[in-house]
Amino acid sequence: MRTRHPTMVTPNLFSRRNRAVVDAFMVWVGFTGMVQMYLSGMEDVFAREEVAALKVQVKSAKSVVVTSHRSPDGDAIGSSLALKHMLSAMGVSSTVVMPDAYAKFLHWMPGQDTVRFHDAEPEAVSALVAEADMLFCLDYNAPSRAGGLGEAVKQACDKEGSTVVMIDHHQEPEPFADVMLSDPTTGSTCELIYRLLQAWDMEGMLDADMASCLYCGLITDTGSFRFSSVQPSSHEMASSLLATGMDHSRIHSLIYDACRLEQVQLTAYALSQKLQVFPEHRSAIISLSLEELQRYNAQKGDTEGLVNRALAIEGINFAAFIKEDVDRVKMSLRSRGTFSVRDVAAAHFNGGGHHNAAGGACEGESLQSVVDRMVALIPTWSDGLQYDD
Numbered sequence: 001m002r003t004r005h006p007t008m009v010t011p012n013l014f015s016r017r018n019r020a021v022v023d024a025f026m027v028w029v030g031f032t033g034m035v036q037m038y039l040s041g042m043e044d045v046f047a048r049e050e051v052a053a054l055k056v057q058v059k060s061a062k063s064v065v066v067t068s069h070r071s072p073d074g075d076a077i078g079s080s081l082a083l084k085h086m087l088s089a090m091g092v093s094s095t096v097v098m099p100d101a102y103a104k105f106l107h108w109m110p111g112q113d114t115v116r117f118h119d120a121e122p123e124a125v126s127a128l129v130a131e132a133d134m135l136f137c138l139d140y141n142a143p144s145r146a147g148g149l150g151e152a153v154k155q156a157c158d159k160e161g162s163t164v165v166m167i168d169h170h171q172e173p174e175p176f177a178d179v180m181l182s183d184p185t186t187g188s189t190c191e192l193i194y195r196l197l198q199a200w201d202m203e204g205m206l207d208a209d210m211a212s213c214l215y216c217g218l219i220t221d222t223g224s225f226r227f228s229s230v231q232p233s234s235h236e237m238a239s240s241l242l243a244t245g246m247d248h249s250r251i252h253s254l255i256y257d258a259c260r261l262e263q264v265q266l267t268a269y270a271l272s273q274k275l276q277v278f279p280e281h282r283s284a285i286i287s288l289s290l291e292e293l294q295r296y297n298a299q300k301g302d303t304e305g306l307v308n309r310a311l312a313i314e315g316i317n318f319a320a321f322i323k324e325d326v327d328r329v330k331m332s333l334r335s336r337g338t339f340s341v342r343d344v345a346a347a348h349f350n351g352g353g354h355h356n357a358a359g360g361a362c363e364g365e366s367l368q369s370v371v372d373r374m375v376a377l378i379p380t381w382s383d384g385l386q387y388d389d
Contacts, residue, residue: 045183046192046199054179055200057163058087058134064094065132069140070147071300071330072102074220074255076139079167079189081111082213083136086197089205097125099147103301108254109216110209118148130155137166139189141173141182167192170353171342184354187229190217194237203240211241215251223308224252228356266296270306276375281382283318284310287371290324307332317385320374324367331370333358337389339381348377 045051058064066083068076080096087094096111100119106112118125129135129152140146143153157164157176166177169186186192194214197203218238222230225238242248269292276285286306296302307321311334318339322331331349333341334357341358345351349370351360362370 044195045181046195050179051181051196051199054165055090058092059090061092061134061163063128063131063133064092064136065129065134066094066096066136066138067129067146067149067153068098068138069145070099070149072098072100072139074106075188075190075217077102077106077109077112077115078213078215078217078220079138079193080136081109081115082190082193082210082217083138083196084111084114085207085210085213086193086200086202086205089202089207089210095128097128097149099149101300103304104299105255105258105301106216108251109213111213118152122148125149126152129153130159132156133162135162135164137164137168137177138193139168139170141166141168141170143174143176167196171355172352185229185231187227187231187234188217188221190214190221191234191237193217194240206240206244208244208246211244211246212251215241215246215248216255219252220255229354260299260302262296263298263302266293266298266302267306267309269296270303271309275310277313277316278375278378279315281318281378282316282385283320283378283381284313284316285320285322285371285374285378286310287322287367288324289367290326293323307334310334311336317387317389318378318381322367322371322374328361328363329365329367329370330361331359331374333360337387339384344377344381348373 064087066080068080077098084094084096095116096114097116097118099117101117116125116128126149129149135153135156137146137153143150146153156162163179164177165179165181166173167181167189169183169189169192171184173180173182181192181196183192190213197206215238218234218241219225222234225234270286270288274286274288274292278284288303303321303323307319310316310319310321317336318341319334320331322329331351333345335341336356340355342353342355345353345358345360349360349362351358353359
């Protein structure tokens with residue numbers, strides 16, 4: 001097994017070499033999350049020599065593969081395809097692979113017809129990833145987040161002569177890659193890819209196709225610029241993307257205004273029959289079984305945004321959407337203000353994410369069991385949810 005010495009081009013400086021020292025310091029001060037957030041604002045992660053060196057290295061790589069996380073969303077596929085367009089502009093051929101399929105409302109993106117899926121051709125795709133000279137891991141910060149691709153990612157990390165690059169905006173990354181471009185203060189990985197474009201002095205190569213992919217991740221992971229993670233640079237990026245002539249109105253419509261009748265009926269059923277509200281705890285839950293999803297012929301993406309409908313209820317500061325899948329129970333968690341759903345996901349539901357938006361998954365447990373656990377936990381968080389955002 002190859003020993004990794006990752007270059008942590010990251011504000012929080014969590015390399016494999018100094019992780020123990022940093023962890024000890026954080027235990028001493030007792031504010032792990034606060035220290036990480038403070039360090040996150042200390043420097044521009046892309047203003048480093050290692051980032052410039054990557055551009056030279058990628059040009060000489062024989063096999064370049066771009067990956068993202070399981071159940072890819074708009075930011076995952078948008079950042080991956082945008083990077084593919086960037087590499088193509090440099091004359092570098094690359095392959096985008098995903099652990100599994102993504103929602104139909106993302107099928108419009110330029111280049112999406114070239115994406116390969118691990119669940120459709122596991123052996124061939126695993127080999128591509130494991131044998132890559134340069135592997136990009138986008139929008140996830142641990143091999144376990146890559147689903148069926150996780151083992152192949154680990155093999156790539158162990159391969160002599162390979163370079164594994166992580167680009168991600170989630171908190172507490174595992175030091176698994178050679179170069180880790182991590183900035184949890186940024187609202188989307190597409191914003192990080194745009195900053196990579198700038199760092200490589202490639203803004204002149206930004207075209208409508210690349211811009212469309214970047215815009216998809218930008219609006220989906222920032223809630224169309226509603227979330228607190230939005231920065232002035234987010235709008236500056238949007239301005240540059242619009243200047244390419246991309247049709248932002250069409251993109252927004254393709255993502256948010258393409259609902260099938262059965263999807264609308266499923267949403268109506270979920271809100272009218274499956275919504276549980278706990279006003280005294282300022283919390284709400286929506287849950288759907290596999291049978292209920294099948295009853296409405298649910299497809300990938302059909303339940304996108306349901307958790308936000310629960311959070312939109314007046315007085316609610318925490319919301320969970322929990323659904324049964326074939327092999328596990330999945331959940332999306334959202335909050336307003338100071339309550340951290342990332343901590344909830346990490347502590348209780350094998351998950352992670354951001355302060356106000358996180359997810360989790362439970363294997364070997366029934367939907368009802370997970371819902372019952374959530375209902376039992378909510379009163380224990382009640383004191384921390386009694387605020388007006």
